[in-house]
Amino acid sequence: MKIISALLAAVLLTFLLSMLMAFFRPASGEEHPIAAPRYTRRDCLCSWILAAIYAVFAFLGLGDRTAPESYARGGQDVFLSFSLREGDALGSLRYFAGIDTGEWLLEGSADGESWSPLGSIDMNYVAVLKWDELTVEGGDCRSFRLSAAEPLEIGELALFAPDGRALLPAERNAAAAALFDEPERVPARQSYLNSTYFDEIYHVRTAWESLRCDGMYEITHPPLGKLILSLGLLLFGVTPFGWRFSGTMAGVLMLPLIYAFVQRLFGRRRVSIACTLVFAFDFMHFTQTRLATIDSYSVLFILGMYYYMYRFLSEEEHSLGALGLSGLFFGLGAASKWTCLYAGAGLGLLWLLYWCRSGELGKKRFWINVCFCMAAFVALPLLIYYVSYWPYGVTRGLHGVRMLCSREYLHIVLDNQRYMFRYHSGLVATHPYASRWYQWVLDLRPILYYLRYNGERRSVIMAFTSPLLCWGGALSLLGCAIRGVRRRDSRAGFILLGYFSQLLPWMGVSRLTFAYHYFPSEIFLVLAMGYVLSGLEEKGRRHYTLASAVAALLLFGLFYPCLSGAEVSTRYCDWVLKWLPGWPV
Numbered sequence: 001m002k003i004i005s006a007l008l009a010a011v012l013l014t015f016l017l018s019m020l021m022a023f024f025r026p027a028s029g030e031e032h033p034i035a036a037p038r039y040t041r042r043d044c045l046c047s048w049i050l051a052a053i054y055a056v057f058a059f060l061g062l063g064d065r066t067a068p069e070s071y072a073r074g075g076q077d078v079f080l081s082f083s084l085r086e087g088d089a090l091g092s093l094r095y096f097a098g099i100d101t102g103e104w105l106l107e108g109s110a111d112g113e114s115w116s117p118l119g120s121i122d123m124n125y126v127a128v129l130k131w132d133e134l135t136v137e138g139g140d141c142r143s144f145r146l147s148a149a150e151p152l153e154i155g156e157l158a159l160f161a162p163d164g165r166a167l168l169p170a171e172r173n174a175a176a177a178a179l180f181d182e183p184e185r186v187p188a189r190q191s192y193l194n195s196t197y198f199d200e201i202y203h204v205r206t207a208w209e210s211l212r213c214d215g216m217y218e219i220t221h222p223p224l225g226k227l228i229l230s231l232g233l234l235l236f237g238v239t240p241f242g243w244r245f246s247g248t249m250a251g252v253l254m255l256p257l258i259y260a261f262v263q264r265l266f267g268r269r270r271v272s273i274a275c276t277l278v279f280a281f282d283f284m285h286f287t288q289t290r291l292a293t294i295d296s297y298s299v300l301f302i303l304g305m306y307y308y309m310y311r312f313l314s315e316e317e318h319s320l321g322a323l324g325l326s327g328l329f330f331g332l333g334a335a336s337k338w339t340c341l342y343a344g345a346g347l348g349l350l351w352l353l354y355w356c357r358s359g360e361l362g363k364k365r366f367w368i369n370v371c372f373c374m375a376a377f378v379a380l381p382l383l384i385y386y387v388s389y390w391p392y393g394v395t396r397g398l399h400g401v402r403m404l405c406s407r408e409y410l411h412i413v414l415d416n417q418r419y420m421f422r423y424h425s426g427l428v429a430t431h432p433y434a435s436r437w438y439q440w441v442l443d444l445r446p447i448l449y450y451l452r453y454n455g456e457r458r459s460v461i462m463a464f465t466s467p468l469l470c471w472g473g474a475l476s477l478l479g480c481a482i483r484g485v486r487r488r489d490s491r492a493g494f495i496l497l498g499y500f501s502q503l504l505p506w507m508g509v510s511r512l513t514f515a516y517h518y519f520p521s522e523i524f525l526v527l528a529m530g531y532v533l534s535g536l537e538e539k540g541r542r543h544y545t546l547a548s549a550v551a552a553l554l555l556f557g558l559f560y561p562c563l564s565g566a567e568v569s570t571r572y573c574d575w576v577l578k579w580l581p582g583w584p585v
Contacts, residue, residue, distance in 0.1 A: 047259035063240025068155030090138030091162030096155030108141030225294025251289025301333030327376030346501025440518035473525025499524035
């Protein structure tokens with residue numbers, strides 16, 4: 001490890017350890033009482049201001065707002081033909097792939113009669129909605145054609161001479177017209193700004209298929225997440241900005257919720273602001289919500305379900321409205337990703353513990369609440385889950401509300417549940433950036449999403465927890481557990497139970513896992529840090545709250561290049577950002 005990286009890590013660990021020690025150190029004089037948890041209009045305004053500030057960073061450089069809109073289609077006995085001007089020679093093609101998979105054959109001819117193969121464009125499942133380039137030896141060929149044995153589509157096509165000079169086709173047939181109608185949308189090179197990367201190739205494709213009612217490629221997760229993703233495609237088109245918009249917006253919406261959560265737990269505005277900043281500018285939160293996958297929605301819904309469950313448990317009126325909203329968020333989460341079922345188990349245990357402590361277990365009020373929970377946490381989620389398969393039914397030729405009552409629709413839903421269970425329980429695969437749960441807890445193995453070299457500079461996007469939240473959160477959980485037992489503080493128990501309900505199930509999972517599976521647990525790391533910072537403020541040590549917020553911003557600025565894909569020198573990556581050997585910076 002380089003000396004600068006080691007020093008930065010040591011400084012952060014020293015700060016976090018001093019914070020934990022101060023948390024248990026007796027205060028001089030009388031302790032300051034914790035304010036009664038309140039959430040005011042000022043808090044609401046403050047939370048949305050923080051969300052707006054973060055949104056500027058989140059949407060900046062998210063992706064291009066344009067991409068090819070028209071596609072040329074090929075198939076059996078269909079040729080996309082074009083020719084070059086006299087004196088031009090073809091050296092390479094730059095093209096934008098659609099969502100169909102297959103192979104285009106490129107052929108060339110000097111006389112327009114006899115054709116010889118020059119190469120092939122392999123549009124496999126990883127090439128979906130990406131720009132790519134094919135180098136060819138055109139020789140003295142002036143006429144060219146693309147053909148495919150099966151139905152395929154291809155967006156814009158750009159032609160280049162061997163010296164890199166852009167060429168314009170002299171002629172093209174009607175089938176090839178869509179290949180050359182948007183030349184202004186051809187980028188100088190492929191990057192994350194104009195193409196899909198990592199698992200976007202599955203989720204974006206399926207979201208677009210949902211809109212087109214044209215089959216479903218990604219069926220290893222429930223449909224709702226892809227349907228939410230497709231809202232961005234409706235608003236901004238099938239563009240990188242469009243397919244990343246919904247997830248990024250989910251990341252923004254998490255912030256008012258986390259602020260309200262911390263404020264209702266501890267009633268200290270400074271702590272709420274600091275914790276919101278720590279979460280907003282956490283590396284995982286920033287990177288994962290800007291990636292067009294479904295994890296953003298599941299984490300947003302987990303945050304919502306626990307927030308409203310806490311309101312039900314903590315407020316004197318024990319509002320059924322809060323409990324119903326918790327059930328609604330649980331239903332939305334379960335219909336997006338099965339990991340939300342882990343969160344549901346935690347909710348159930350919290351609810352049961354509440355009734356055990358209330359002394360009303362088995363009484364009339366308890367059974368009324370049981371009936372309400374059956375509607376809010378069973379019937380409503382099942383309805384949401386079932387209806388979310390609507391595009392599957394339309395794809396199979398079913399239409400109208402009546403299809404929900406049909407046997408064929410029911411079989412579609414049940415068959416997919418069986419498939420998902422077999423897939424996840426029997427998945428056997430390897431990945432160079434896979435990691436286990438204990439590596440997430442210590443931040444040992446981030447997942448590399450994107451890497452591109454440009455001479456002595458590189459563009460990197462990787463997902464991992466900010467060291468401040470990961471290490472500080474782990475220490476805060478320890479402090480939360482010790483002080484919670486001493487004071488018999490139910491808030492500490494709520495935080496710990498929420499955290500372990502997300503982490504414990506992964507300890508027994510043998511299939512491939514990644515750092516982003518730790519994302520839901522980060523909610524409770526933030527709450528644990530809030531618990532510690534609130535205790536420090538109780539002792540009059542407010543400077544730790546300010547220092548935590550400043551550290552979050554400084555670390556985000558320091559690591560921004562490897563979170564956003566911004567180009568930076570390899571020397572900066574190696575000397576400043578590679579704190580641990582397993583970090584693929």
